[in-house]
Amino acid sequence: MNEFEKNVQSKRNDAVDSAVGFVVSFGFFATMFILATVIQLVG
Secondary structure, eight states: OOHHHHSOSOOSOHHHHHHHHHHHHHHHHHHHHHHHHHHHHHO
């Protein structure tokens, strides 16, 4: 084992981090889609 494998900075699960990143990016694009749809319907 090398030095970095012995001394990890974060012991959190990578799946949790990737799920949070996916949800945040999905939420952002869904918000943009909803906003554009509302603007199109109003206009």
